[in-house]
Amino acid sequence: MDRSPALAALSALAHETRLDIVRLLVRRGRRGAPAGEIARMVSVSASRLSFHLRLLEQAGLVTATREGRQVIYAFDRARMGALIGYLLSDCCADDPEVRACCSQAAIRLPAEDGAG
Template identity: 45%
Template sequence: METDTATQAFSALAQNARLQTVKMLVKAGPKGAAAGEIAEALGLPAPTMSFHLKELERSGLINSRKDGRRVIYAADYGGIRELIDYLLADCCGGDRRLCGPYVVIKETAA
């Protein structure tokens, strides 16, 4: 991931409604959620939600698909993973064994 792309994604996430939207869509899984459902859950007017959804989609963190007259949004797990990979690319001095696959689990002595 290029630095400009990462900056755009972080900029999109630096707003409360957008961060909450991404978290909601990650939790929803691949089925996603309709724009109206997201707006209702966050208590936002439809035009405001539409603006936020476009920004998140432009940043590569979510994607959309048509379902009849509704637009369904879902987390773009590839885009989110690229952002995480960008952050952890030089993790632990380059020794990825120390970082694990994003979560460091401390083993306890048995």
């Protein structure tokens, strides 16, 4: 992966709703989910969902497939793998300590309020 697609993917992930969409689609596996279900699950209007899905799709993190009258969205695991690989290899220069942190079973990020 090159810098420009990596930046597009990181930018797309840097929003609460889009991150929620990605989390949902990861759990749904390869079968994905229809737009209406995604909207209900992340509590957004159809127009807002369309905006967020378009950005995720443009970044290559989500694919859309028409099935009859529905559009099914699925998470692109290969693209996320390429992004993570880019971050580890290119940005972090394959630092062994960073790699070790990534391989831990339960990585905990500090709480936003600093309490954790």
